[in-house]
Structures are given as C-alpha cells and as structure tokens.
Amino acid sequence: MNGDRTKSSTTSTPTRVGVLGFGGLGQAAARLIAPKQEMQLVAVADLKGYAYTSAGLDLDKCLAAYQSQGSVGYIEAGGTLSNQSIQELIEVSADVDGYFLALPNLPNTFIASVAQLFIKSGWRGVLVDAIKRTSAVEQLLELKAQLLAAGITYLSGCGATPGLLTAAAALAAQSYAEIHQVKITFGVGIANWEAYRATIREDIAHLPGYSTESARAMTDEEVEALLDKTNGVLTLENMEHADDVMLELAGICDRDRVTVGGVVDTRNPKKPLSTNVQVTGRTFEGKISTHTFTLGDETSMAANVCGPAFGYLKSGVSLHRRGIYGLFTAAEIMPQFVK
Known part of the structure; x- marks a missing residue:
C-alpha cells in the first residue's frame, strides 16, 4: 500500500491523484493538474459515476463526457456508471496516492462521511479538502484518531479561505x-x-x-x-x-x-x-x-482554491511517506509547489 513506499517525491514517477466531485471546482482542479509533471490525474468521481485508469485519464474525454452526458462514467476506457461512485472508486483504486475532495459540503456532515468511507475501506494515502464551515472541521477533528490508525494523512481547509x-x-x-x-x-x-x-x-x-x-x-x-x-x-x-x-x-x-x-x-x-x-x-x-x-x-476563485489544495496534497504525500498520519490543517503545514 501507499504507506509502504520508500520512493522520493523527487523521482520521475508522478504522484497519482484523484478528484472527488467534478462540478466547477473539480473540473478546474483537473485542468490545473493536466500540465503538471509531478502529479497525474488517474481517478475522478461525480454523482453518477467514476473514471479510473492507472495510466492516467484523458482530461478532454472526462470533460466531454461530463458536459454532454452528465458523468465521467460514460468514458469508454475506465468509466463506470454508479450511484455509489465514491465508495466504488475507493475500492478499485488502491494505488491512488491522494485525493482532492472537491465536494460540496451539503449536508454539513458530508465531508466527514466521505472520510469515514476511506477509513473503513483500508485505503492508505492522502486526503485534502477545501472545506468551509467550522462545524464541519470539528467533525473531522473527532475522526483524528481513526485517521491516524488507518494510515491516512488528512489535510483540511486547504482552499483559499480557509486555506x-x-x-x-x-x-x-x-x-x-x-x-x-x-x-x-x-x-x-x-x-x-x-x-x-x-x-x-x-x-x-x-x-x-x-x-x-x-x-x-x-x-x-x-x-x-x-x-x-x-x-x-x-x-x-x-x-x-x-x-x-x-x-x-x-x-x-x-x-x-x-x-x-x-x-x-x-x-x-x-x-x-x-x-x-x-x-x-x-x-x-x-x-x-x-x-x-x-x-x-486576476486570480480566479478556482486558481486560489485548487492551487493551494494540490500544494497541500504534495506536502501531505511527503508526510505520508515518512509515516506521519492523522489530521492537519492549512495553518499547521506549509504547502509545497507542484511542478
């Protein structure tokens, strides 16, 4: 699993990342990652399906499928339609290093419930959110011990504000x-x-x-x-x-x-x-x-949210590979720039 890897983040192997949520923010996140050398988008989930391939997803095909048919699940190579898209994606994507949760926190318990799916699945890696509400972060704080025990490094509040x-x-x-x-x-x-x-x-x-x-x-x-x-x-x-x-x-x-x-x-x-x-x-x-x-x-909301989110994800991967798990916030960890 991810926690056992010893490879350095400076190697040529890109960090495999996923984006949960493919609305405006999720699509912007995918666009931001596309030209990066240090990260590769391999997994995406939306409300009606998911797409996953360890070789990397084709951004144009993801955008076209979502915009024309309403889900990345319609992609021929790696797409799957599902009403339990996040849970199923977690189960089939054990080699994903980290996920950006570009999800709406409606209801206010949603992000915490997604974190619990990862905890229960046995997946080990890095999770980053751009959560807004104080009460939502407090729910995640209650999961701190569980995240630590599960071998998950979770960075919360990593957008623009909070972030x-x-x-x-x-x-x-x-x-x-x-x-x-x-x-x-x-x-x-x-x-x-x-x-x-x-x-x-x-x-x-x-x-x-x-x-x-x-x-x-x-x-x-x-x-x-x-x-x-x-x-x-x-x-x-x-x-x-x-x-x-x-x-x-x-x-x-x-x-x-x-x-x-x-x-x-x-x-x-x-x-x-x-x-x-x-x-x-x-x-x-x-x-x-x-x-x-x-x-x-001139910097858009998407630029000021997604840029920091992946910078924190890179920092999270560095921590995770050193065996440092649990919950952290954007005020505790410095983001690293993703090249």
Missing part, C-alpha cells in the same frame, strides 16, 4: 507578541453561477434566514430568483468559516478574534473587491500594527 489566507495569517502573526484581530475579506466574480452551483449554495447557506439544509433543498429556479433580487450579488458577513478554529488550533489566537466575510458577484467575472487578510497585533516593543496580504484580482 491560502489562513496560512498567510499564521505566517503574518509571527511579527506580533499578541494577535488582536484576523480579518479575512474575499471577493469572488463568476460569469455564470451555474458553473459553481454547489459553491453558490454553500454561500447562500451563510445568509441570514438560510441553513445548509435549506440551501441544499433549493431548486435552480429558486436560486435564480434569489439572485434576481440581489442583482446577482451575495454579501456575506460574520460567516461560520473554519479559519477561526484552524488559527486557534495553531495557537495563533482565540477563534473569536477571527472574522470572515465577502462579496460574491455571480454575473460578472471581475471581482467586486480584492480578496485580502488583515492581521492586527501588538509587537514585543508594544507597537500596534496591521499586516495585509492581498490576492491579485
């Missing part, structure tokens, strides 16, 4: 003796909300009067009606975002000092505002100051 911005906050915090506030503000621009249906529903779940359950139950027509009322813009404040528990676990600051909010424009690819994290604190000399880390407006 890239959380890690930046952890690094920026080093200038201070005490952290007063971590404020994360994001701007997302997409031309068509239907390309990221699950992500938008997760955002809607953060609006007053909505929950993960009610957002999940909304039809596309109901989502469109809501967006019509807001001119396509969602303004989110004081979100339940796992940046808080991740920074608390890393010893940076108490979770009540972390706030996350942002603006999502579902009808314009241009960001409505620049995504940034501000870390305010007191230095050892007694000075109060603020570090600000701002993402370039």
Whole structure:
C-alpha cells in the first residue's frame, strides 16, 4: 500500500491523484493538474459515476463526457456508471496516492462521511479538502484518531479561505507578541453561477434566514430568483468559516478574534473587491500594527482554491511517506509547489 513506499517525491514517477466531485471546482482542479509533471490525474468521481485508469485519464474525454452526458462514467476506457461512485472508486483504486475532495459540503456532515468511507475501506494515502464551515472541521477533528490508525494523512481547509489566507495569517502573526484581530475579506466574480452551483449554495447557506439544509433543498429556479433580487450579488458577513478554529488550533489566537466575510458577484467575472487578510497585533516593543496580504484580482476563485489544495496534497504525500498520519490543517503545514 501507499504507506509502504520508500520512493522520493523527487523521482520521475508522478504522484497519482484523484478528484472527488467534478462540478466547477473539480473540473478546474483537473485542468490545473493536466500540465503538471509531478502529479497525474488517474481517478475522478461525480454523482453518477467514476473514471479510473492507472495510466492516467484523458482530461478532454472526462470533460466531454461530463458536459454532454452528465458523468465521467460514460468514458469508454475506465468509466463506470454508479450511484455509489465514491465508495466504488475507493475500492478499485488502491494505488491512488491522494485525493482532492472537491465536494460540496451539503449536508454539513458530508465531508466527514466521505472520510469515514476511506477509513473503513483500508485505503492508505492522502486526503485534502477545501472545506468551509467550522462545524464541519470539528467533525473531522473527532475522526483524528481513526485517521491516524488507518494510515491516512488528512489535510483540511486547504482552499483559499480557509486555506491560502489562513496560512498567510499564521505566517503574518509571527511579527506580533499578541494577535488582536484576523480579518479575512474575499471577493469572488463568476460569469455564470451555474458553473459553481454547489459553491453558490454553500454561500447562500451563510445568509441570514438560510441553513445548509435549506440551501441544499433549493431548486435552480429558486436560486435564480434569489439572485434576481440581489442583482446577482451575495454579501456575506460574520460567516461560520473554519479559519477561526484552524488559527486557534495553531495557537495563533482565540477563534473569536477571527472574522470572515465577502462579496460574491455571480454575473460578472471581475471581482467586486480584492480578496485580502488583515492581521492586527501588538509587537514585543508594544507597537500596534496591521499586516495585509492581498490576492491579485486576476486570480480566479478556482486558481486560489485548487492551487493551494494540490500544494497541500504534495506536502501531505511527503508526510505520508515518512509515516506521519492523522489530521492537519492549512495553518499547521506549509504547502509545497507542484511542478
């Protein structure tokens, strides 16, 4: 199994990776991996099927099958239609080194339930998610001992926020003796909300009067009606975002000092505002100051989520090959760049 390998990550053999979920984020993840030399996409699962071949999947065929027929399961070489796609893929893909869980966390217990499938299967390797909610990460924390015993290295909250911005906050915090506030503000621009249906529903779940359950139950027509009322813009404040528990676990600051909010424009690819994290604190000399880390407006949500996710997956593989298993977060481990 994977945990017994001694090969170095610097060898010419690429890391075999899979993507669970093939909506907007999953497809972007597959596109990001395609030109990489250090990683090879060998497994993909969607709601209606999966595709797996140890020789590597053809990205164009995966995209064509999903977009024309609704599932990668229709691919001739390696495709399988299934209503239990994730579970079946796990069973037939023991040689996959790591998976990016590009899955919607609706319901809020979904990611933890997928982690349990991996634990029960006997598979050993690396799992990375781009989870959002604090309560969802807390569910994974309850599985920490089981993940360790199963020989799984799991890195949680490894997207943009939580993820890239959380890690930046952890690094920026080093200038201070005490952290007063971590404020994360994001701007997302997409031309068509239907390309990221699950992500938008997760955002809607953060609006007053909505929950993960009610957002999940909304039809596309109901989502469109809501967006019509807001001119396509969602303004989110004081979100339940796992940046808080991740920074608390890393010893940076108490979770009540972390706030996350942002603006999502579902009808314009241009960001409505620049995504940034501000870390305010007191230095050892007694000075109060603020570090600000701002993402370039030209970088998309997909770039800022999928890039870090695979960077953390590479770090996870390095840890796993050294026999280090269990649960970690983006605030504890530095991502490695995937070439």
